[in-house]
Amino acid sequence: MxxxxxxxxxxxxxxxxxxxxxxxxxxxxxxxxxxxxxxxxxxxxxxxxxxxxxxxxxxxxxxxxxxxxxxxxxxxxxxxxxxxxxxxxxxxxxxxxxxxxxxxxxxxxxxxxxxxxxxxxxxxxxxxxxxxxxxxxxxxxxxxxTGLIDHIDDGGLEMELPPGAMERAKRIFAEHFPAGKKVIALNIGASWRTKRWLDGYFAEVADHFLRRDYGIAFFGGPMDTALVEACIEKMEEKASPHLHVFTGKLSLGELAGMLKQCVLFITTDSGPMHVGVAMRVPIVTMFGASPVPGFYPYDERDVLIKTPVGCHPCGKHDCPLPGEENMKCMKTMPPEVIIKYAEELLAKYETEAGHLPRAESYVCRVIDLQKEEG
Incomplete structure (x- = not known):
């Protein structure tokens, strides 16, 4: 007791x-x-x-x-x-x-x-x-x-927005995207370099969905600004009026409110990924250095792409491999794989954007590329 x-x-x-x-x-x-x-x-x-x-x-x-x-x-x-x-x-x-x-x-x-x-x-x-x-x-x-509890009450990740944050987020969203536009969120930053998917790959994904008439919103903190700029430089659709950058411009409450209005979130293993989970936006994420069991997105609707390389999960902040082998965990998760599963989630959930109920299970779907290649 x-x-x-x-x-x-x-x-x-x-x-x-x-x-x-x-x-x-x-x-x-x-x-x-x-x-x-x-x-x-x-x-x-x-x-x-x-x-x-x-x-x-x-x-x-x-x-x-x-x-x-x-x-x-x-x-x-x-x-x-x-x-x-x-x-x-x-x-x-x-x-x-x-x-x-x-x-x-x-x-x-x-x-x-x-x-x-x-x-x-x-x-x-x-x-x-x-x-x-x-x-x-x-x-x-x-x-x-430690005998502190009689039962677990697991409601998944939760975040109550600060007063006014959702209203500001709606206003910002409306100022950048026309009414009814379906917007995909991208977060390319991460605290470790080894958690960052290649900016050129993100550029290909953004181009693909802009051509399919989705809006694209880049998020992240001030430290991610240069990463986003480098990514956009590699894009072919960088002049699209439906491409907008919010990196380093939002409070955490506003970020959550913006994510809640998006139909999909494509992200690295990062803090914003978990905010997206709390906002119940479907997620596709890629794991290289990170251990899958410890930090997968806590929602059954989400998809985690697991690198096929043998050194996963290294848990290192910088990749020690030389030359072309450097960051091979991220290089072996090509854009077409992320696009494939993003399309699947869009087909299933995009009409429910912003209104998805709490998940019934918190174990996400893991795509093990090593097994698929085998």
Whole structure:
């Protein structure tokens, strides 16, 4: 029988996708502790993703690279956390800063992932099994093995948009695309170079769908601007009035609102991919360096193309292979493969764009090119 915790802290200081993968945990904790006060501690710049989550009561935001990025400021932040008098802290981010925040949170019970230096302060430390199971399932295992929950309430990825974000997104969409235009979203950036599909391949895909009279919308953060520009330079249909670039121009809330209006999302393994899952837009994604079990798009409607190369998943940020072998994982997933499965999803779901119900299953379809070639 689980204890009756009344004041619960969940910590995750990772990037966009990692934070989105915590949302099923928030639903599950709320389902198990309906009367508890539930607080999430996250990176301030990602506040749009979680601040309005219906399953939490409060959101504490840490300015990782700003005002809280100093030893003295961090100590003040720890004191701020301790003033909440949490009786349970669940750490779902295994790095020094998150581990320290959990360890010194003052919570009566502390569980989750931890660096060895801080594990002494934890009541129970568990491994992150993202290499062998989905990251969400590893998080659920933390809750189960520490006796925190009686049941799992998995509603998939969830994101409640900040006030006004959807209205702004609709206005931006209408300013760029005519009414009724079916738009395909592209995200070509990723935190690792080894997660990025070739820009020339993306150019071929964009050209194909523009010729089929779809609109094309490029998304991504400011760091992706040069990648998008290089991609567009390789396009034959770059002058199309139905090609628009929103890279680096949207808040996370606006990005989510824009994706919700698209009929399909073709994307790398990236944070925006998981935002797209939460917005229930059908997805085609390509996995090279990433482990499929840990981070596949969490929706049965989505399609993941798995590279056929033997070194997958390397988990490396840069490909060590020389010459033509460099980035061969991405080179061996040609545009015609992505187009094939994109066409399949469009035929099945494009008329339901923006209105797809919650998935019944969260295991996406995996296309293993190694098996297909064999």
């Amino acid at each position: 689980k204890a009756a915790y009344k004041n619960i802290l969940v910590i995750n200081l990772m990037h966009i996708g990692d934070l989105m993968l915590v949302t099923p945990v928030l639903r599950t904790l709320r389902s198990n502790y309906p009367k508890a006060r539930l607080t999430l501690l996250a990176d301030r710049k990602l506040g749009d993703l979680v601040a309005y989550n219906p399953h939490i009561d409060d959101c504490i935001l840490l300015d990782k690279k700003g005002e809280d990025n100093h030893p003295l400021s961090f100590l003040h932040f720890v004191q701020k956390v301790r003033k909440h008098h949490f009786d349970l802290a669940v750490n779902l981010h295994r790095n020094e800063r998150a581990s320290a925040l959990a360890a010194f949170s003052g919570a009566s019970k502390i569980v989750g992932y931890s660096k060895p230096l801080f594990s002494f302060f934890f009541d129970r430390v568990l491994p992150n099994k993202k290499a062998v199971m989905h990251q969400i399932h590893s998080h659920f295992e933390v809750l189960e093995k």
